[in-house]
Amino acid sequence: MKPEKLSPGLLTALEDFDNEGSAGLTRHVNTLGVVPSLGTPKPPRTVVFLECDEDADFDYLKSSGVIVNQPTGRLRTAFLPIVGLDPLSDDPQVGRIISSRYLQKRLETAVPRVNVPQFRNNNDLNGSGVVIGIVDTGIDPNHPAFAGRILRIWDQTLSGPGVPEGSFGLEVSSANLTASRDTDGHGTHVAGIATGADPNFGGIAPNAQIVVVKTDFQDAHIADGVRYIFRIARELQLPAVVNLSLGGHFDPHDGTDPLSRICTSESGPGRIVCCAAGNEGNDNIHGQGTVAPNQTRTMRFRIPATAIREGILNGWYPGNASLVISVRSPGGFETDPQPVILSGSPTRTYNLPEGRVRVTTPRPDPANGDHHFLIQVSGPFPGSLAMGGTWQLVARNTSAQQARLDVWAIDDQGGTDVTFSGTSIQDSMKIGSPGSSAAVITVASFTTKNRWTDIDQQTETVAMTLNDVSDFSSEGPLRNQRQKPDVTAPGAMIVSALSRDSAPERGFQVDALHLVEAGTSMATPFVVGVVALLLQRNQQLDPAGVKNLLRTASSIPNQTAGAFSPKWGFGLINALSL
Amino acid sequence: MDFSKLDADLSAELDQAPADPNEPVFLVYVQTDRPLGPAEAAVFSRVGATGDFVGRDLFTATLSVRAIGELSNQPWVRYLKLSRRLRPLDE
Numbered sequence: 304m305k306p307e308k309l310s311p312g313l314l315t316a317l318e319d320f321d322n323e324g325s326a327g328l329t330r331h332v333n334t335l336g337v338v339p340s341l342g343t344p345k346p347p348r349t350v351v352f353l354e355c356d357e358d359a360d361f362d363y364l365k366s367s368g369v370i371v372n373q374p375t376g377r378l379r380t381a382f383l384p385i386v387g388l389d390p391l392s393d394d395p396q397v398g399r400i401i402s403s404r405y406l407q408k409r410l411e412t413a414v415p416r417v418n419v420p421q422f423r424n425n426n427d428l429n430g431s432g433v434v435i436g437i438v439d440t441g442i443d444p445n446h447p448a449f450a451g452r453i454l455r456i457w458d459q460t461l462s463g464p465g466v467p468e469g470s471f472g473l474e475v476s477s478a479n480l481t482a483s484r485d486t487d488g489h490g491t492h493v494a495g496i497a498t499g500a501d502p503n504f505g506g507i508a509p510n511a512q513i514v515v516v517k518t519d520f521q522d523a524h525i526a527d528g529v530r531y532i533f534r535i536a537r538e539l540q541l542p543a544v545v546n547l548s549l550g551g552h553f554d555p556h557d558g559t560d561p562l563s564r565i566c567t568s569e570s571g572p573g574r575i576v577c578c579a580a581g582n583e584g585n586d587n588i589h590g591q592g593t594v595a596p597n598q599t600r601t602m603r604f605r606i607p608a609t610a611i612r613e614g615i616l617n618g619w620y621p622g623n624a625s626l627v628i629s630v631r632s633p634g635g636f637e638t639d640p641q642p643v644i645l646s647g648s649p650t651r652t653y654n655l656p657e658g659r660v661r662v663t664t665p666r667p668d669p670a671n672g673d674h675h676f677l678i679q680v681s682g683p684f685p686g687s688l689a690m691g692g693t694w695q696l697v698a699r700n701t702s703a704q705q706a707r708l709d710v711w712a713i714d715d716q717g718g719t720d721v722t723f724s725g726t727s728i729q730d731s732m733k734i735g736s737p738g739s740s741a742a743v744i745t746v747a748s749f750t751t752k753n754r755w756t757d758i759d760q761q762t763e764t765v766a767m768t769l770n771d772v773s774d775f776s777s778e779g780p781l782r783n784q785r786q787k788p789d790v791t792a793p794g795a796m797i798v799s800a801l802s803r804d805s806a807p808e809r810g811f812q813v814d815a816l817h818l819v820e821a822g823t824s825m826a827t828p829f830v831v832g833v834v835a836l837l838l839q840r841n842q843q844l845d846p847a848g849v850k851n852l853l854r855t856a857s858s859i860p861n862q863t864a865g866a867f868s869p870k871w872g873f874g875l876i877n878a879l880s881l
Numbered sequence: 882m883d884f885s886k887l888d889a890d891l892s893a894e895l896d897q898a899p900a901d902p903n904e905p906v907f908l909v910y911v912q913t914d915r916p917l918g919p920a921e922a923a924v925f926s927r928v929g930a931t932g933d934f935v936g937r938d939l940f941t942a943t944l945s946v947r948a949i950g951e952l953s954n955q956p957w958v959r960y961l962k963l964s965r966r967l968r969p970l971d972e
Contacts, residue, residue: 422886430909435936439969440969467933468933469941470935487969489969489971492971519907520966520967520968520969521908521964521965521966522964522965522966523908523909523910523941523964524908524941524964525967526910526941527933527941530933533928548969548970548971549967549968549969549970550967550970551965551966551967551968553890553965554965560941560962561910561912561962564939565939568939579970581970582970582971582972585886602882617935645882646884647890648884648892648895648896649884650892650893650895650896652896661896663889663890663892663893663896664889665884665885665887665888665892666884666885667887668889668960669885669888669910669959669960670887670888670960670962675888675889676889677889677890677893679893716968717965717966717967717968720970736967773972775972795972820971820972821971821972822964822969822970822972823970824969824970824971824972825971827970
């Protein structure tokens with residue numbers, strides 16, 4: 304025996320075998336490639352790696368039960384009785400003998416983190432008999448994770464006669480599913496989290512049926528998509544849960560916008576909608592200020608000196624107050640003070656030297672009775688870029704009522720490049736439609752992973768705090784103080800299905816079929832999958848029932864049971880408590 | 882055109898209305914006082930609205946400037962709101 308040629312793990316196993324016989328090997332079964340022989344006449348065996356001479360010949364050891372699997376090569380594998388390590392190590396052709404180890408399945412850490420596998424096993428649930436609806440960028444119809452389970456795709460971006468919910472787009476099913484492709488990849492990733500059937504990166508409810516709406520992201524068409532999915536489910540007499548991993552900030556942030564209201568009205572027993580809270584936790588897109596009667600409040604906002612065609616402010620204040628609005632440019636030029644305009648078009652256009660400013664100040668919004676104004680800052684010429692710099696929104700209260708003013712800044716792509724600065728920055732109330740809908744389950748994100756190995760075997764990392772709510776996750780409450788989000792689920796960094804019609808950066812690709820992503824987009828399908836399992840167990844669960852179950856099964860670390868926070872909602876789901 | 886029934890977004894878009902007032906380019910939500918019956922549905926068809934609106938009191942439609950004007954003047958129409966483009970929420 305040449306013990307110096309054996310790896311430490313093998314040496315330890317050999318020592319235990321020498322001291323305790325076969326019984327001493329049982330503690331190594333789950334880690335080393337050891338096959339004990341308790342209760343059988345066969346000797347205990349082990350699987351090893353062998354570093355040896357290129358042309359080493361080990362045939363002579365077969366009589367000792369040592370099987371070297373490769374006839375040539377400097378690194379080989381072998382299967383042998385434990386006692387065969389003795390003659391093998393004595394062979395001068397052998398440089399080193401290394402124990403084989405069991406690897407963990409590359410399960411996404413997120414799924415076991417919330418105890419979903421145990422919950423499924425304990426209750427024999429897999430999403431069977433439930434429809435999961437995804438309104439998103441589409442789905443890869445060829446991905447093996449969804450094989451045989453995609454019932455329909457309503458592709459709103461293709462030309463066609465549409466469906467009853469909207470006479471546009473093309474509905475495909477079965478043989479012609481591949482007419483619709485997910486070139487973005489977001490929808491495929493989301494679907495994989497909720498319902499992917501995959502040995503390594505499986506979804507929460509891998510046996511659910513799938514209905515997809517590939518949307519153009521117009522919120523009216525998203526609303527049509529929600530109705531479409533619930534109609535299909537109704538025709539199939541199956542419960543359904545819809546995933547909306549999307550959002551924006553053009554709405555009043557109180558759930559009274561039409562998309563939020565349709566999500567609420569379409570929800571009911573066996574019809575659940577889950578929405579992402581938003582990813583603006585780190586973005587200063589919400590400004591808030593209180594304007595006392597006869598006082599003026601100024602809110603600074605920055606338009607970046609990059610390619611922004613239009614900076615937009617979406618402003619709201621109570622209907623019983625009245626503000627006169629003006630906008631001041633970086634160079635100090637200001638629009639005329641504009642009150643609420645009671646007749647005719649409420650829009651006025653001001654051509655300042657540094658840009659065109661349109662101010663719209665209509666009567667109170669008929670949906671919620673509050674005042675809604677819109678500011679649009681663009682370049683001085685049609686098609687030119689908005690002037691970068693610090694602009695100011697000036698609000699003067701001409702009423703006897705104090706007015707709390709809430710404003711959301713948006714760029715022309717609906718993104719977060721226009722931001723507030725100074726004292727009006729307010730981190731709260733950044734959950735917009737449809738996450739602001741009363742009946743939906745609104746989901747915040749939790750970080751379970753901050754490093755991964757990409758397809759090129761490079762270790763990739765992101766600066767996110769592990770095991771905490773993700774800092775990008777948008778915070779509530781709603782503008783009317785209603786509590787949101789509802790719960791938190793793993794949303795960073797999540798490995799899931801890759802659409803092979805997309806072109807992700809290689810650093811985010813894990814292998815040919817999977818990539819890693821982050822966002823409340825990823826947290827939402829977690830909850831969708833859990834809701835699908837709950838609906839399999841009880842098809843009549845309604846939104847209140849689902850929320851109650853999720854609330855009692857969630858908790859915020861280091862806080863008392865039942866605690867709520869505008870960042871976590873009722874906290875991270877623990878599926879074992881469902 | 883009854884601007885009191887239009888939200889700020891739609892009012893602002895109409896301010897930049899296309900040259901053809903009959904071109905259906907505005908994707909909107911329509912809220913009515915009650916679910917549409919045959920008479921109301923006929924009004925929608927007459928103004929060229931396309932959408933799934935029969936039996937609903939909140940629905941989507943693609944409308945022209947002229948159609949928006951006519952519908953805003955109907956007493957059973959509460960309001961019209963402009964559709965907005967949302968975004969996927971991956972970080």
